[in-house]
Amino acid sequence: MKTKLLLVLIILAQTFYAQEITGSWKGELDLGRMTLPLVLDVKKENNIYVSTAKSPKQGDEIIPVDKTEFINNELVFEMKALRASYKGQFKTDHFEGTFIQNSRSFPLNFYKNDGKEKPNPKDEKIKGISKNGINTAKIDDFLNYITQNRQGIGSITIFQNGKEIYQKSFGQDQLQNVKWDSNTGYQIGSISKLVTAVMLMQLEEKGKLKLDDKLSKYYPDVPNANKITLENLMNHTSGLGDYAGPWLFGKTVGDKAILDTIKKHGVEFQPGEKERYSNSGYYLLSRILEKIAKKPYHVLLKENITSKANMKNTFSVLDNQKNIFKSYENTTGKWTEVEDFDFRNCIGLGDITSTTYDMNLFINALFDYKFVKKETLDKMLPKSGKPFGLGVMTVPFYNQISYGHGGDTAGTHSLVSYSPTEKYSISTIINGEKLAHREVFLGIINLVYDQEYKYPKFTELKKVSEKELQKYEGTYYSKDLKVDFKIFIKDENLFAQLADQPSFPLEYAEEDKFKNDNIGVEIAFAPEKKQLTLIQNGNTLVFDKK
Structure with missing residues (x-):
């Protein structure tokens, strides 16, 4: 019952290499209609990396992460509350990776933060509501x-x-x-x-x-x-x-x-x-x-x-x-x-x-x-x-x-x-x-606040015939979770239901792939293998058809 945008608290787990990553790092998340800077401050406690991240454009708030790892020079963290995850590889002097939220991917690289803020013309505009009032x-x-x-x-x-x-x-x-x-x-x-x-x-x-x-x-x-x-x-x-x-x-x-x-x-x-x-x-x-x-x-x-x-x-x-x-x-x-x-x-x-x-x-x-x-x-x-x-x-x-x-x-x-x-x-x-x-x-x-704003673009929903959908129907089983995952047709559309949770509709993405952006889920079917792959928050689970 809550709603927040992209702010992060990161706890870095053990690292395989002796690479020193303590200090302050800064990245710029390009959301298309605005950019969101993220500052990551890393320190070491009891031989593990502990970090906090904040966004100067969102009040410098801190929000916890559910899982974070730094292994083989790769940084991975999850934020279940935001349906988001990050995976980045350390490249000489910076992390190069991808931020995923609600099945949407955004490039995000972290560089050493020298403390010098580069002027952003967009920031200068945020001085309050126009003297002419709200448009x-x-x-x-x-x-x-x-x-x-x-x-x-x-x-x-x-x-x-x-x-x-x-x-x-x-x-x-x-x-x-x-x-x-x-x-x-x-x-x-x-x-x-x-x-x-x-x-x-x-x-x-x-x-x-x-x-x-x-x-x-x-x-x-x-x-x-x-x-x-x-x-x-x-x-x-x-x-x-x-x-x-x-x-x-x-x-x-x-x-x-x-x-x-x-x-x-x-x-x-x-x-x-x-x-x-x-x-x-x-x-x-x-x-x-x-x-x-x-x-x-x-x-x-x-x-x-x-x-x-x-x-x-x-x-x-x-x-x-x-x-x-x-x-x-x-x-x-x-x-x-x-x-x-x-x-x-x-x-x-x-x-x-x-x-x-x-x-x-x-x-x-x-x-x-x-x-x-x-x-x-x-x-x-x-x-x-x-x-x-x-x-x-x-x-x-x-x-x-x-x-x-x-x-x-x-x-x-x-x-x-x-x-x-x-x-x-x-x-x-x-x-x-x-x-x-x-x-x-x-x-x-x-x-x-009278900011420049690009309207989101929408693609027309492709309708898949009920006959085509039938090849995906069935009950699938995860050996890892030990739960059933039902795929069924309702009102000429494909639906999914994991265990005893509420069912949710699936929208066609591309051949053998469906999604639900509201809950950040992608499902890739492999009919010839009698399998499906569930992707959410950067996690992947394979289910076999019963």
């Missing part, structure tokens, strides 16, 4: 382009100085037999966490809780509960794992099952040692909020948030609202509904539905101190260089810093942010995704 006509043109190419469905609202200056719903008319209006809500995913954090800080102002209260006061049986504070839970430094996953789709599992899972996952690090996004932490915080206030979440939401900001279309799943958009994807040439969470499993951390208008009301009310005092909001904001505060996330663009939160369900993606310097806020929700939602967000924010 909403350009945003309108971009979203019309997305709609005409059937690349996205969603809504956007922009406020400046507390007033709406732009609103657009796009793509909804492509959905057949779906009724909607301006009051139809969208799932906002983890933006719910920001709402929960605000309500917790309201209790802190009233003296009903302290940020240094231990988790053991409320949940003594959770691992490390006597060390974890409420503040650790709020800023994702608790060390707890993440209970969210496909097992929460389609049915309400209940509090006991969720708590048992949180306990079973244990801790990944000691409180305060690292930052790692945790849905488990905010599940516990939401239940603590209810315990202290002695009221259910949806009642607290109405009393403490929506009524104070005149948010007429914002509700918890407990309100049983019916006028809500589903999630959709388009990988087969038409929009199909995406299986999503049963949001009763995510109360307080991912269950809220809202509109882009209401989300702007919320973020403006927060920064106008209608929910909490200024000194309280100041405590909630991330510290310099940190991605997470107390429920508030940094939303960087080049040297411009906004604050807010992102949200992801299985098929709906949202972002709300506020710029204290520019006094503008933007709320965007994508509930129909073909072009990756990050690309849509990136296009919008470039146009908000």
Whole structure:
């Protein structure tokens, strides 16, 4: 339930050679419509290389990597949260390699960083919003382009100085037999966490809780509960794992099952040692909020948030609202509904539905101190260089810093942010995704700041006949994972399903190759060998047909 772009924390494993790579390295990632510099600082601890990477254009934030190796002069790392990986070979004085994200490859070389920043004309332009204001006509043109190419469905609202200056719903008319209006809500995913954090800080102002209260006061049986504070839970430094996953789709599992899972996952690090996004932490915080206030979440939401900001279309799943958009994807040439969470499993951390208008009301009310005092909001904001505060996330663009939160369900993606310097806020929700939602967000924010932006190019989807698809159908088995991988035809399109996970559609890429860009998967079939090869995040797995 979160959304971020290309920022890296790298832990380099052992090296085969005596090559000295400690120091600072710098690379320039060419994304086509913008470049993203990455700075890698390497040091040695206990005979292993430990590094951090940051992007000067994205607030110098640091994000952990799941796996990193430096063997035979080859650097490899993975970032599962970003669906990304890197592989680079050391060449005399630099690393030469490829960065892969969502099946898209970008050349990325790291060179020794001499500390001298080369002037970038593009950086000079990022001085804030033009004195003429935001050019909403350009945003309108971009979203019309997305709609005409059937690349996205969603809504956007922009406020400046507390007033709406732009609103657009796009793509909804492509959905057949779906009724909607301006009051139809969208799932906002983890933006719910920001709402929960605000309500917790309201209790802190009233003296009903302290940020240094231990988790053991409320949940003594959770691992490390006597060390974890409420503040650790709020800023994702608790060390707890993440209970969210496909097992929460389609049915309400209940509090006991969720708590048992949180306990079973244990801790990944000691409180305060690292930052790692945790849905488990905010599940516990939401239940603590209810315990202290002695009221259910949806009642607290109405009393403490929506009524104070005149948010007429914002509700918890407990309100049983019916006028809500589903999630959709388009990988087969038409929009199909995406299986999503049963949001009763995510109360307080991912269950809220809202509109882009209401989300702007919320973020403006927060920064106008209608929910909490200024000194309280100041405590909630991330510290310099940190991605997470107390429920508030940094939303960087080049040297411009906004604050807010992102949200992801299985098929709906949202972002709300506020710029204290520019006094503008933007709320965007994508509930129909073909072009990756990050690309849509990136296009919008470039146009908000009047940056040069090249529209993405789209190739026409090739339709493969059902007869041709039949040769790929079947159940395949991985000896490494010891799981089945089903390939089947549905609605004249090819679908895949790994074990008991949700199925997903496949789009033709080239002969015997199919892909799903939204989850970063490529599948290469070898019918004559009765095999398929699954490629994701730079990893390759071979499955044999049963």
